[in-house]
Amino acid sequence: MSTQFKILIGIIFTLLTCVPLATIAVNDLGRDLGLLAPDEISGMERRAAALKGREIEVGADLYGQYCYGCHGKHGEGIPGVAPAINRKDLLDGRREKAIGWSGSVDAFLRNTIAAGRPVSSRPDLYAAKMPTWGNQYGGPMRPDQVDALVSFVLNWQAGALEVDAWSPPAAAVAAGPAPTRAPGTAPTPGAPGAFTQCVNIPAPYVGKKPAYRFDDKAILAAGKTIYDDKCAACHGANGRGDGPAAAALNPKPANLADKSFMQGLPVDCHFYLVSEGVKGSAMPPWKALGEDALWKVLIYERSFSGVQ
């Protein structure tokens, strides 16, 4: 090959290399170079959207593991447990403004998820307190997971409804006493705690018994459906108190498969705790589900230990 021929080939390929480079330049810089109509999106914007989409998918997965138990499948909230988060005023910033938060909406969500709340904001309306999730505050989630959750929650923005999640306190106070206690006096659940909670159960609950048999297969199946949906996130699929959300909780959820613990928990007290929640812990009151549903869950829960 003559020198000049080699140089020619070299120059041709050098020029050819400009084709892919120009393609990349148009893809990545199309917007900055003014090559795109306003409704077109560049390759780089598409990539950014794809990564955002993946983050939302990750957030949806985390929500399905940790959050739906209290905030509902679609963020609609569960009365008496936790407020709706799929609601317009929270996602467009009005709620943040109302409580005096001067930062952005996503920063509010991120901080709330990461740090949690030391006490329930409105124990009269929502008994469960938001646990700490961010691992920088001792929770189980990495920062990128908190970010993914925020992206997922913000993705509700477009279709969010106006929901009144914070009705005025006066009405709620009339309905029942606000069960705020000093932390020192709060009984801890777990084995001994359950007993102290059982000492003075309110009269309507004393001696209550289920209308179903403990080995009724249909009841157990119905109870399992509700349990898997509402309880398994914290108490674990097998009742050992090791659900995915349990890591964030202090005190830890009760181990329903523990025989000695369950023996100390009579049926009526068990029903009372499920109905009214366990004060000083993340266990919310589930009265709103209706007595029938709660009995089914209770029977299913007691099948873990076999204690009737």
Add this chain to the structure above:
Amino acid sequence: MFERKEHPAPFSDKMPVGLQSLWSALHDLRTKEGRARLGKATRATGWQVADDTVRAVSAGMGIADVRALFRGDPPVEKPNPRYKVFTNAFFAHIRPRYYEKSSTKFTHTFGLGFLSALTFFIEAITGLILMVFYIPEQDRAYQSMVKIIAEVPFGQFLRDIHRVGAELMVLVVFLHMVRVYLTGSFKHPRQFTWVTGVILLIITLGLSYSGYLLPWDQLAYWAVTIGTSMAKSAPPKEIMGYISNLMLRGGDTIGQNGLLRFYLGHVILLPVLAMIFIAVHYYRVSRLHGISLPASEEESPDPAVRKQAKERLDYLPEILTKELMWIAIAVFAIVGFAAFSFHAPLEHHSDPYRTPLHTTAPWYFLWIQGMLKDPWVLPILRGLRDFVGIDLVQFYDSPAIQGIILPTLIFLLLFGVPYLDEFWDKFWGRPSSRMGKNRKLGLTIGFASLFLLILFSYFGTPLFGVSAPPAVEIGQEFIPEECVLPPIPLLPDNCGEVRRLGYEGLPAGTYELEKYAAPPPDAAPLHNLLTKMQGRVAEQAERAAQSDVAGLADAKGFFVIEDWQSDLKKVTLRITWTPRAPGDTGAFEKIVYVHRDSAYE
């Protein structure tokens, strides 16, 4: 430039010569002949300055010679200034003045050593730019990858090139070694060059592997966790295993410390080592021994052939232009491939609590994983123990032997190749020869090793020997948690057919798989997918009908697609069966969310 001339000067002779010549120039401007003279002098001076500049830059060649060089003409000045360059210039002095003609034949070397060096430079350049955007911090590393892809112009492209270059570098370095082995180029006097080459192979593997961790995604985290877990079993485990694990991972598991160590290894330690050994290796090749000649010519009985093979081919301009041409072609190929048909994978953020199904080592370490799975040696040793009574099983069956000691021995053997070869020739008292016909044993061993390497790499892939419970495998086939990298480098990864259908291709509904057993001829893609799923489920049901343990009895599949959020769908694959063993739940569920924009390729 500044010469004194006879002219009517208003200045005394004591004036600076510069001013005097300026005056004479001005004086010249007044007459026609003077202007012609001045023009000529200016051109001459200009040429001189330009020529001097070119001489300085090219370290010895004037303009005329540079022109002649690139035109392919013979040198203009005498003595030949093209040789002067090699003593005057640093970058030329590390290149040889000439190559022996036959050593530059393409089919002899395939340019593999050259290509190895080229990929190293490409990696260095793209790597240096990527370092600007990368943060080696466990909570931010993945975020910086996202930023490189989504916000940095040419960011994804650089990453793609860096990845392509890395895979190519391992491949090319390996092929280079194979070529050198097959042509017998490692033989006397190039034994030590081979040793530095094996060191470079190890450094290359180290460079590639240490870069594997940096994206900090699931792929990175688990591939490196598997690899470093091998270091843990280095004997004696309580001392060496403990120390090497601690040194590599910076703790019990890979975390911030491990990431920083791999990062520094990747950007400082290993590149510096590579540069040192490339320098030694290259010096020995280019200045000490030259590239080997084809054996058939070097050892030819015909002196004319031997003489012709050694004819000189000057580096300037023959080799230089050839190299520049190949650089242009190779860069075009790499850039085009990276731009149009390859994207470096980025999986989900690393999660120490979530082990992906079927994690594998990078493809170039699959053979070690294959040895650990071991389809043959262990059964043979067991046979020995049971029938002959020689018990090697308890000795052999440990990760220390299979994951550390055997690979180490293999590399030690590689180092020793030229010396063992020499010993073998001396043992039989025959002259050393590089010709294939005189190296039957060597070539047989070479091809056999190559075959075993490929075979064990195959054993290392998930295609061989591992399987999760059948329902889990079905879930993995259609909805893998992460996109699955193929065991062959630079092929696109497989993200499963559900993700491939994407948001638009998944209309909401509950699909009972039984109803989709056979697709109509013009079925929608979803229908075809459901048929395929039903096929897998039915297969398991059938297997269960024939066996008491295998398969899934009365298996039924459901595929549920729900509109979950704006632009987000929830996809659930549920398989139920009749449990036959205690602890069998009789149900499997795999959930995946699919966003409209999240393109998986």
